[in-house]
Amino acid sequence: MGALPLCSLLVLLSAVTFPAAESGSVGVNYGRVANNLPPATKVVDLLKSQGITHVKLYDADPSVLRALSNTGIRVVVTLPNEQLSSAAFRPSFALSWIQHNVAAFHPSTLIYAIAVGNEVFVDPRNLTSFLLPAMRNLRASLSRLSLDSNIKLSSPIALTALESSYPPSSASFRPDLAEPVIRPMLDLLRQTQSFLMVNAYPFFAYEANSAVISQDYALFRPNTGIVDAGSGLKYYSLFDAQIDAVYAAMSALKFDDIPVVVSETGWPSKGDAKEIGAGFANAAAYNGNLVRRVLTGNAGTPLRPKADIDVFLFALFNENLKPGPTSERNYGLFYPNEEKVYDIELSLNVGGGGLRWNEERGRGSTGANGGSAGLSTRTTGEKWCVANAAAGKERLQAALDYACGPAGGADCKEIQPGAACYEPNTVEAHATFAFNSYYQKKGRADGSCYFAGAAYVVSEPPKMGKCSLPAGA
Template identity: 65%
Template sequence: MLWFSKKNEKQRMERLSLFFFLISLLAFADGASIGVNYGRIANNLPSAVKVVKLLKSQGLERVKVYDTDPAVLKALSGTGIKVTVDLPNELLSSAARHQSFANSWVQRNVVAYHPSTQIEAIAVGNEVFVDTHNTTKFLVPAMKNIHAALVKNNLDSAIKISSPIALSALRNSYPASAGSFRSELVEPVFKPMLDFLRETGSFLMVNAYPFFAYESNSDVISLDYALFRENPGVVDAGNGLRYFNLFDAQIDAVFAAMSALKYDNIKLVVTETGWPSKGDENEIGASTENAAAYNGNLVRRILTGGGTPLRPKEDLTVYLFALFNENQKNGPTSERNYGLFYPDEKKVYDIPFTVEGLKDYHDDRSPATGGRQVSAPVEGGSPGGSVSKSLTGNTWCVANLQVGKEKLQAALDYACGEGGADCRSIQPGSTCYDPNTVEAHASFAFNSYYQKNGRQMGSCYFGGTAYVVTQPPSAYSIPFPLIYFLLLPTLGFNFGAR
């Protein structure tokens, strides 16, 4: 049995935190980004000038607004904060029918502020497919006319056009590999819209809320799976990929829907996601604790974890919803409690928004209690693979092959160095040197570290380059004799402990 002093344990945890920070820097350099939605359906919010100071103080470098309010755009001038503005749904008809209207709108709401206010995108409408005013038919024509107005002002390279869709635009979203758009929207809307996005080098905007899926299916979806906490994951039988959180599965369902229509080269930006800190009695899962866990772990996932299982090399830009609690929003209690901040600018809960802030961030809660196996559908559909609400029995730590060799090598170097894993058996000429691949060596080192630390929560993460499995590693193509040494610690052997 491995023993070490509290002092050594503290030193190891400090080094581990530093390692996560360094890995985060590596991942962040690839283009991952966190922004925030600045909604203003409230009568008690601070001035736009104060809001901009708040954004700067929190290190938030991207903001999305739901209109083009002059006070807000002026306050953002000269700050370096990148801005996404919105053409409201009620203006889609005019923008679609009249190029002159689109030209005037762009001149008045974009050209007048850019480039001092760094407008980088225009959201044409918002969740148009669920709008009760039947504006869907105007969407793509409006997007094209707004783009033509940008071209007229030589801004089409600097500012991209898109339109946020809700996941309700999907016919199927579970499993992720079966993702598909609603058939009645494919020909009239999605194909022309995706053609437009591809031709203009833009991206699809998606609003994704794992909270809604969990709230409606809490009997079959693990809370740990929804909150990015440690869990065995769910294998998608359609693509063979293992998902460790509901967010990734939802996003990959959208990627799969685009791929089904042969649009494989269009990027995606998550324009809204969040979790309410308060809700009505029937809004299962709405709590401050869960909101803090979801948003905090999401920030860590985005800034350190690369892309999704289906597109692992494509880092994501994600906008949290929302900056403030908005007291004049209609609907259930949750609608007024998505805010990260109260109107007095105090945090509803303490989470980081930057790579530097992640250095001191920990979601210290253990997985939710209960050990039964539960299925985890993305949103509706028949339950598929299973995910446990608590880890019991033997578990192993293996490399996440989707993150790429560069990140795996950095994590391997840490595990065998500062991390204190026993890596003698993967040195040249030693028993487990072959196969001589970074993937095989990383799995050996990660599992050594994980087993030595008692399979504790968080000891199989390595900045998103590793994950826990509940079947012997042979099921994950870990070769013999490496598999033998991976299994030894679970059988009661500790070799080379120090």
Template identity: 65%
Template sequence: MALPRRLLLAAALSLLLLAGADAGTVGVNWGRVANDLPTPSAVVQLLKQHGIAQVKLYDTEPTVLRALANSGVKVVVALPNEQLAAAAKRPAYALAWVRRNVAAYYPSTQIQAIAVGNEVFATAPNATAQLVPAMRNIQAALARLNIDKAVKVSSPIALTALANSYPPSAGVFREELAQPVMKPMLEFLAQTGSYLMVNAYPFFAYAGNAGVVSLDYALFRPNAGVLDPATGLKYYSLLDAQLDAVFSAVSKLGGSYNGVRVVVSETGWPSKGDPKEVGAGAGNAAAYNGNLVRRVLSGNAGTPRRPDADVDVYLFALFNENQKPGPASERNYGVFYPNQKQVYDVQFVLGGKSVGNGGGGGLGWQDNGAGPNGGGNNAAPSGGVKAMTSPGSAWCVANAMAGESRLKAALDYACGPGGADCRGIQPGAACFEPNTMVDHASYAFNDYYQRKGRSIGTCDFAGAAYVVNQAPTKMGKCELPSTV
């Protein structure tokens, strides 16, 4: 019942590299395109309960900003695309907007940045020419009110701002954006000590190229890597490749702003999608967000081009939003359901410095209980990831998208010595039916997870499992217990 040697090797490799940079921070995008969300005050309590210390908003809704006052949560507010033209043409409008939507709440509400527009080039191309002038007028308004040192100004760009992104060294901005918009924007960011906001979604790249792009490569799991022939750099993470394409595009503009920091202002993975949305699913969402969070908080989020960089990330999104238009995935990016239960388990706080960088980019098989080799893959609480447990009821279930071979290997391991009690899924036993790999694996994974005290990392199995906080469906006559 031992794991294949290749999985053991990947697990071992994941422990070899210690974090070399200061840890970044992880926040969430708090969207509200829904009619069933909790009150703002309840949301703030949810944020505090889960250790989420940063949120990014898409507006300046007064009830939300008042609820965030004195909470300790840092906030990014937004000037919507439809107000760009007025803010660009009329400094008085920009001043009034900042006075009404920022200064009126600061510092009780810890507003740390203003996102001027959102993906303007992609969603409001007619406003592209007004973007940088609007940013400058908002910055001037902050300076006039003496809060420009505390509140930064930026604007999230989509990866569609790039004319080319593969290989990463070939990254370059679209010709109509490079000199007219991106160069003056980067000069502004460097002058004001701000950062470039980038919305990056490996899900889209994978879903559109599933026959070419490895799922493990997209989800930060151990993989063979992708070589950039021009630089000799090897990539083990699709997000790394996307960010380095942006860094390459910035460097091709010249100037003295190559060191401008990048913040990933949106990234995430949908827990559900339409049939044609390849890869959408709760297991993959749990793997992407969970691995990314652990990597960022461990200080191990540098890219091959900028290995020592610490990266701040805002997950998209806080809630599933039932009124968002478009494919099913758009309504299923939330880490939480509107009833405030987690769609899958993501820990936003890690204890101390953690280890783990599978092959240079992907977190490997992390387990605070017994490792795949009988204990040699422990990330001990004293020196690695803190042995936290999921709050409330929690279950570990199989990720059907992992495939039969990976589920079988993980099932053998979970049922091995010191692991789960798998007698209940033997032929003739009460939980043998339905006799499917997914059902049997869910039974074994959950039993293992509960016996290990639901410690972080004990429900992963190299991406074959994930945690849910709502009771899974019954296995025939059996219910998966939420505790052992």
């Protein structure tokens, strides 16, 4: 366990103890491909009760926009793919669409962005050629109505727009898209100071490659990490690798200044037998760990460590009419009756104590696909507090020194040189010992295993070589 100079320790502890001044936001995608969802007014009450401040729609339904009026919730509306050609070829249609679906509600409804289509490049109707003309006509309409300074345009792209994504440093856009579409779209985003919307799903990559991708790596859990041979950067999460692949592909086109908004990401709570990894526990782990990272200002990636990122979870509800495999109908955070599918907190202000997430809150009696018959918000059985390698060695070291110092009061004698738990001599292992000592000393109180995202709770004993850690029950 290394020691830090006092001045350095104080600086680092300020970063560990308090969230960054600027952090990303967590929003939800409010899809409505279902016949059993509550009315929009009740949905808005649900959003407010959960502290959700951003919502993305897949259309511009007037009843939903009216329900969101005067709530303070920031809204992304979508021009559906079916209307791309009309917006592309008829400037009058674009103007009318903005007048009826944006100007008629703004600013009472805080519409701040328009998604022009959704994953246009994979739409089987071959709509790619309509995208740029539609964006330009909509932009001209916003300008004509003096809304262009308040409302941004973008278009969510799937990761299939990349020719390659691994390792992240080698990523590039597909040749059929890079010059004809992506470059001019990025130029428009730069001119308008907008952002690129990206739909990123580590679940799909894990499901297809579970033999070679660690589940811990996919779920933001502690893991040994993967080094990008091209950049030398080390990755502890598949999500980071996917986002950095997009950054690298943009950089290859000389666009290094455009922010990324994750317009969709999530993990299904249920799947078919062949959908490896789908299940309640994994969905809770993925979404819960991601929310915690974003809201504590720790969502930077290895390639852009200081870039906070906005994320929209998919989706608000399970949607029973969505076609495709079982997973497609089970991405929701809530059932249509407004009960949580699993228990995670979606804002820093809900629950009276700030954001706290323990993975076992989403674990009940598991069935097929890791599903759970009944999820509890109370933890039972033995539990340990472990270091989160994704926080990085610097943050772990600062939190470790805090836990072992006078303010923390953890018993760290056993991780000193020559002591029983000194090996393995790594920051992660020593931090796990110290965090667990602190956690048990505090009676496993809520929030005592957190350290600003550098730690979390597990219900299985961590592997610590010959050293065993005490557990509370």
